[in-house]
Amino acid sequence: MPQVSKRRHSALYLAIIVSTIAVFVSDLFTPLSVSSWQLYLVPITLCLFVPQRNWSLALAAVASLFLVIDFFASPGTVGQFTIFNRVVGDAVFWVVAIAGYVYVGSRVKLERFAWAQAGQMRIAAAIRGAPDPSQVASNVLRALANYTNANVGVLYMLDGGQLQRAASWALPEDGAPDTVALGTGLAGQCAIEMTPLLREQLPADYLRIGSALGQSQAHHVLAAPITADGNLVAVVELGFVGHTDKLEVAGDLITGAAETIGLSLRSAQYRGRLEHLLHETQHQAEELQVQQ
Secondary structure (H helix, E strand, O other): OOHHHHHHHHHHHHHHHHHHHHHHHHHHOOOOOOOHHHHHHHHHHHHHHOOOOHHHHHHHHHHHHHHHHHHHHOOOOOOOOHHHHHHHHHHHHHHHHHHHHHHHHHHHHHHHHHHHHHHHHHHHHHHOOOOOHHHHHHHHHHHHHHHHOOOEEEEEEEEOOEEEEEEEEOOOOOOOOOEEEOOOHHHHHHHHHOOOEEEEOOOOOOOEEEEOOEEEEOOEEEEEEEEEOOEEEEEEEEEEOOOOOOHHHHHHHHHHHHHHHHHHHHHHHHHHHHHHHHHHHHHHHHHHHHHO
16 A cells, blocks of 8 residues: 555544544533534544444444443433433444445455456566566566565476476575475465465564565565466465555455466466477487488
């Protein structure tokens, strides 16, 4: 998420908290006959614009609690409709909060879908025209790392019943093994289970990040399978130093792009083998001509 969005959300959270407290204090010193508690709808409505959908329900619960406290602590006498108004108002709070919960959940799903779709288009553009598997792997890994804000990445291709490292991004020479057996490590287990795996607190030497200033450890590592026609072709691992909002949806992105990447890798492999066979055939033909 861009830094501007993070600041905007932080400002919204602050506005929600401050406005809730302000309404509570105002209602606390306002006579019961004045319905200042209706202003709780302002922070509840603001929850429609934050990324966490649970905030609306949590705020409705806080508003209900404050409504009861203010009822007993506010000055004035209890009028004929005071209790009725507050009960109806509390019900309205919960109706708005539940509607906000559903709305924010739907909005977040659409945003995640749009983000994943844009990422898949970027990956497809990156691998278009790549001549060989190593170039396809490098382009895929670069596109994924840049789009998900990953700090390190490695892509293994299935070859001879084991995973062979085909490309890396920001990885030191000894940052990851060249070969991984199926079922061994996070990448090997991902190849067996054929599903994205997210792990934290891995060993200190697992998928280290290299730079000119030294090396550091990836605190969060995502491994996801790459397939072609449902068959495993490769496994990609992305490492993140800290928690990022892209971490949860990166698996969805790779899953959605897995077939596109896998078919491109497999086509590049077939093309490379065909070129190798053509080269051998031409070499043999030249040798026969020399012998004749």
